[in-house]
Amino acid sequence: MPDRARIAVKDLVATFPNVPRFDGEDDIDPAAISKEAIAKFGNTLAREDWEVFSSLFVGESWFKDWLTLTWDKRTISGSQEIVEAWRDLYPSRRPRCFEPTANWMPTTYKRSSDELAYLTTCFTFSTEAPDCRCVGTLYLVPICDERGEVEWKIWQLVTMIIELEGSPFREPQNRLQEHASSGTNEDDGIERGRPDYHGLPPPNLSLDALVVGAGTGGLNSLIMLESAGVKSLAVETTPSIGDKWGKIRYAPLILQNPKFQMQLAQSPVPHEFPQYMPAKDFQRYHHLTVEKLRLPTYPGVSVEKTHFDKQKQRWLVQLSDEVNKGQTVSIECRNLVLCTSYYINDLRPAIPKLRDEKLFGGNISHTSSYRSPDPYNDKHVVVVGIGASGHDVASDIVRKGAPRSLTMVQRSPMCIMDWEAMESLYFPTFDGTMPIHAADMVGATPLAVKKVNFAKMAISILEARRERCDELEHKGNYMINRTPCFVTCLVEKRAGGYYPDQTRAFDLVLAGKIKIARGDAKAYTPDGLLIHHEGREENLKADAVIYATAYEAENIPESYAQTGFMDPESASMLIDVGKFGIDKEGEHPGYYTDSGHPHVFFGGASPNLARMMGRIVAAQVIADVRGVAPKRYRRE
Structure with missing residues (x-):
């Protein structure tokens, strides 16, 4: 597919509203303001009164959506463009039931400078086609008219999917207890909870999703898929889960992000781990998560080739045992979730070629x-x-x-x-x-x-x-x-x-x-x-x-086709996520949502984003498996 144009970061511009101090600022009631703003937002939508809806926003406003209306990750700027998007999408997605919530974050009012102050508040809502539970955040700014009257307008609107109705992301203890109490066979011969297991998955297996790469990004995607009951497993080329942290990256590496931020989905980092984990501790934490959540992971297994069968609408995948060389197995899957090293490839260090x-x-x-x-x-x-x-x-x-x-x-x-x-x-x-x-x-x-x-x-x-x-x-x-x-x-x-x-x-x-x-x-x-x-x-x-230099970039579609990892036709459909950069909306083309191929999702990339992106990827796979995935919102 045509690759989306990238822009330089310097060309990504945001103008902030001017919010000087105003009379009565110290006495505002954030909870009351929040409740009124959310109710007005929902009621205006229900009436489809687009003129009033437009008046709720400041002129240079922002709408960032994570799969709720656009079924994509989109950043739309400008009140007119935002209103146009909501007007276009409202008839099919029918957002409704807007309610304030403190379960995500408390309502707060913050003055960050003499020129800017804003109120932040969260709300929940639902959509149709597919039926989804969603959450949103309003960033409201006080705008004073000539008479000194204050009107609260939307500066930023951020929306994110929570889960699809009927396919909730269950907490691990609930999922494991359900299997234990029902006596159902959750495995179908699939190995679970063994981060050092060596061997291939059962032959002729049919999956909803195959996760390729069981590092931080792959495990987050796998956890969310498993928690929603999607039949899935992950393969990893290294002999043990987390080897890229514990053995491949340089030995003295210590994570620069705190353990709270680096935790995997549904698996808080144990208290005894240091605040900033050395790489080997981070690998140990990956092992504990695989064991605790009984995740179906297959280390020491690589994907030799994939071919998309258009008639069956499934991937035909050949896996190879990297430990017991020469052993292979063929399986099928509906979706590929690719969480390999396309952001930073540790196997492609860039050493400059100097003279002499x-x-x-x-x-x-x-x-x-x-x-x-x-x-x-x-x-x-x-x-x-x-x-x-x-x-x-x-x-x-x-x-x-x-x-x-x-x-x-x-x-x-x-x-x-x-x-x-x-x-x-x-x-x-x-x-x-x-x-x-x-x-x-x-x-x-x-x-x-x-x-x-x-x-x-x-x-x-x-x-x-x-x-x-x-x-x-x-x-x-x-x-x-x-x-x-x-x-x-x-x-x-x-x-x-x-x-x-x-x-x-x-x-x-x-x-x-x-x-x-x-x-x-x-x-x-x-x-x-x-x-x-x-x-x-x-x-x-x-x-x-x-x-101590960077790593070589790789043209992902070309590499997939040349190595046989993916059939050339399917590979040619992909956006080149190896060409890292941003489009004019500030989004990374191809990552997490629209890869170019309807049954390929690129997960992973930045470890500290992988948890949230695991949810985004899993929701799309679930919708595809259920046959309810809507069309993505059009781009220019």
Whole structure:
């Protein structure tokens, strides 16, 4: 299918309403305002009074939908465009029964600056065709007229599916108890709850969904499918569930997101796990979840090829045993849920090709292969790149090893900050004070709005820590970007371009145990690496060069067709999710909803989003299996 055009993050624009302080602001009743606004919203819709409905919004407003009306993930901006979408979709989806709810998040009023204040409130509602339970959030702003009268208007409207009626996402204890009490055979020969099981699924199996990849994204999708009674299982090429965390990624990796945010669906992280989990602990947590929820996972199994049978409307899949080589099995499934490494492929590290590599007699590697500091003892080590993996590996070598010297090369200015600053910027929503489903809902706002909010917060935090930035810049020799755009870092640099110092590497830099060299690596020399900076060149002495650089992107449709993973016709229908970026709405084309093929869903990608996206993917699979999936809302 034609690929949706991507835009640069700089072209994603959001204008905020101007909300100055007003008389009586300190005495407002958020609960009463919320109740009135939700009732007016629902009643206006029921009358299909589109003129009044339009008046409920400010001109530059936002509607972000997660599958409730559009059956897609869409961000529609502008009051006229929003009204047009609701008017088009109302006859078929019939949203109704709008009721305030405090079960998702409390109603709050917040003044974030002298120019902006807003009231946040949640509501539940239902839709038809298919019948769904949904939740929404209104961000209301007070608009004063010339007489000083205040009218509350919608600035942002966010809606998200909860579940399809008749196919609820059951809590695991309820699902397991139902099977135990009824005496039904939940397995049909399928192995469950064994994260290290080796063997193939039963032959001639017929599934509603096959989840390919049982990492964080795959397990979240599988949990939600299982909880709704969808016949499914997951296969994983590595010998044990979570191996990509525990064995493939670099050894000293510690998650930069708190455990509350990183928890899998229906499986809170046990109390005894650290707040920021090392990769091996994260793998152990994956194992515990598979065992506790009795998930049907098959590690050590790869998908050899898939072919979509148009007549049967099913995928014909050949699986191969990666442990007991030569053994294969054929199964069928209605849908493929692909949760493989198309966002960051650990098997495709990008090591730059520099001049005169043959002159260099030392070792060249990538942080993805780092396991121990021992090979670097008594050596001059150069780490190219100052992102998270670069700092983590450099700190590990200095603290646990005995290098003769360690230098990190920084090519361009970067946002760096102490870990405490990053926590205050990004993680307050996930501090455990609100339920995880509510925290997910808070983070589901339009990307353009997030971009502006994050930028303001980051600049404010860096300004408040100006002396620390000066110290790191002048004494540590870092080049610091003091006006960062985190959305650019996440989208265009694939979570690069910033570094929060979780491992306290700054202490080693300021103590002179790690040196920072400014420049761009250009060539090897017999005894090191040549870097250029502002017209000057410097030879960094090195016995070993470790690249803390990115991973190579992959054209997913082409790769699937060339390797035989998918039949060429089906592969040609897919949006290239390997070409990571955003469309003009700020959405990632192909991810989670419309992949281009009606029976393929791309899950996974960012681990901290995988839980919410598992619900989105599962709801679409359920609707497809039941034959009630509606058409997606048209695009221009």
